[in-house]
Amino acid sequence: MPELPEMENYRKLLSDKLLDSPITKVTIEREKSINVTPEVFEKELVNHRIVYIERRAKHLIFHLSTGRRLVLHLMLGGVLYVGTEGERPKRSTQIEIELGETTLCFIGLRLGYLHLLSAKETDELMSDLGPEPLDYRFTEEKFKERLKGRRGTIKTTLVNQHVIAGIGNCYSDEIAFAASLRPDTKIQDLLQNEDSSSRLYHAVQSVLREATAGGGYMEMPLYEGDELTGKYDEQCRVYDREGETCTRCNEGIINKVEITGKKAFFCPVCQH
Template sequence: MPEWPEMENYREQLAAKIAGQPIIGAEVSREKSINMDKETFIRELAGRTVWFVERRGKMLVFHLDNGKRLVLHLMLGGMIRFGGEEDLPGRSVQVAISFPNGTLSFIGLRLGYLHLLTAKEVAGKFSELGPDPFDVRLTPVRFRERFRGKRGSLKSALVDQHVLAGIGNCYADEIAFDAEVRPDARLQDLEPETWDRLYGSMRKVLREAASYGGYMEMPLSSEDTRTGGYNERCRVYDRGGEPCPRCGAAIEQGEIGGRKFFSCRSCQRDR
């Protein structure tokens, strides 16, 4: 599932392609992927202009010139593609929105969705999300406070969207590795300096991953050569059995609450 870096990468690319562009048409082949009947959805979008593209956690928000917003959550299996029909990857398109310079296709939205909402509805939808990892109000002290009173493993807390918005399986492991702490470490055992390292590692890893287009190799367009560039730079995620890039010991794979995790038992500590 796309996480903070993947969606930030898409946001940057889409902002350059469609911000300020009018919508000249829309098609819907799967009504369950939207939140109204398709005739109303298409009519509501006709002639509207995308003012700017925002990211909130793992979601994208397309701000329209009439104050409404399109909220996209790709979930598992979803992807987006911008260009002509010849640029499509051969999978079914659930929704397509056309602009003068190309069509934005929403693909594989079986679990994901594209909803047209008012500003108030969006605020309500996001009200239970935790802060963005780069929220200016999320200081190291407030970062630690987000986990106060919680029990269980570090990874389970990092991927909880009510705690922080945008981190998933891949980057929880990468952040823990960078901070030299095990993903299955118990929250209540972590030392103050470990929390400081986690805060710094979170920002470092997410920023670096976004600069390389994230780890998921799903390019936005035919000329997109950045998306997926972080996959080969992952230190531990999906690297079970490979040597640790820090100490050389074998990277191990485990499971926490049904989620797999990857770590180095030799150089990642439990507190």
């Protein structure tokens, strides 16, 4: 599932390609992916423009010139592609938004959605989300405050969108690795060690910033000639690396375990 770095990468690249171009056509192949009728959806988009693209947690929010919003959550398996008719990948699309010769394709929206909402409805949808981990106001002190009184593990806490927004399975494991902590470490134990909790905070910052700059781990390019999207996959140290030798200690073999129903990867030698 796309996480903060993937969606931030999409936000930046799409902002360079789509803003202020008139929407000329909308095609809905899967009505369950939207929250209004295709007729209403088309009427609200065609002849209007996308004026701003915002990211909140794992969502993209397309601000329309009408004041309405398109809220996207790709969920598991969802990807985006933007290009001309001749460039489109050979995959079925659920929604297409045409802006002249350029088409924004929403692919794999079997669980994901693109909802047309008002500004108020969008704010209400996002109201339960935790703070953005890369916001300059999210200091180490505030990070530790978010963790106080919580039960569970590093893994389950980091992926909890009500605690911190935007982190999922991949980056929770990479963050734990960067902090040299096992993902099944109990939060209450972590907070008893000032150094460990500090390392975890700085690992959140460094991993998410590096992953965003590296284009995230999504496999499919966003557009023809896109050499950034997905490049961070090569830099993942533990996620999906089961059975491989740890690149840091060169001794441990990456383990895969389940933590409260979620898969987690870690090095048993250098994560404690």
